Amino acid sequence: MKTLAELAAIRDKMKAQVALREGNGNTRIVVGMATCGIAAGARPVLNAFVDEVAKNGLSETVTVTQTGCIGICQYEPVVEVYTGSDEKVTYVKMTAEKVEKVIKEHIMGGKVVSEYTIGASV
Amino acid sequence: MKELSLNILDIVQNSVKAGATRIEICLEETDERFSFWVRDNGCGMSEELLSRVKDPFATTRTTRNVGLGIPLLTLAAEQTGGGVSIESSTGEDHGTLIRADFNKRHIDFTPLGDIVSTVTTVIQGNPDTDVIFSHSAGEGRVELSTPELREVLDGVSLSEPEVLAWIEENLRGQYDQMRMF
Secondary structure (H helix, E strand, O other): OHHHHHHHHHHHHHHHHHHHHHHOOOOOEEEEOOHHHHHHHHHHHHHHHHHHHHOOOOOOOOOEEEEOOOOOOHHOOOOEEEEEOOOOOOOOOOOOOHHHHHHHHHHHOOOOOHHHEEHHHH | OOOOHHHHHHHHHHHHHOOOOEEEEEEEEOOOOOEEEEOOOOOOOOOOHHHOOOOOOOOOOOOOOOOOOHHHHHHHHHHHOOOEEEEOOOOOOOOOEEEEEEEEOOOOOOOOOOHHHHHHHHHHHOOOOEEEEEEEOOOOOEEEEEEHHHHHOOOOOOHHOOOOOOOOHHHHHHHHHOOOO
């Protein structure tokens, strides 16, 4: 089982990195986590984003946050991506399986995954 | 909701929205009963809101006029012969306590599901909130308190992916031990 000593080791590692991150964090991934999102499967989607961000070493520039109901419940789970000065991109009917592609192509590659966006669904 | 742990996540979001700085999530079960309560120190509800909060047409959301969180939990509890009770205060000791009781043996009992994922999701979204989680079943007990972890972390955020991974593995380890009882 994970011990407090291991947690302290993570702390020390993080503290060594903190200085590098000031002023970064310019990409935001926002997952809708109201009743509609949760019922539609937002929890595994959120966790997949957290895992993928960590796995690809993106946590210094990408933050994953939660929000309430975005107002388009029929398209939940809904994920909004804000990158630098670009416009907001809204991904709809997300699943944990779709997350890797969004991370690889959009967040890392700069190319929006159009087939998952709201524009492709209406 | 497919799992009770999703209802619990949804109910906790109400505490977050109420501005709670401390949220306790407590699960207790025996062979026959499953109960949980969530207590927060958020803004609380007026008597008027409290009186109609189980009605799906009561909500604080602004995108539309229905809120389904508490009605869905009430349905999940009542369909097993259990129920939901809510106490709330907007006074000096403001906060809300919601409790749900289930008959585990009933055919319509919704399984708890991935409660570890619910706890990590709550902490990920609210790293500065005190989250006190416990789950007792017979002799077994699982517990996690973010104020205690924060003492170890000394300023490092609970929402760091590596910290969240530690929390998840710690809880899964505690559950593995609990199942041995």
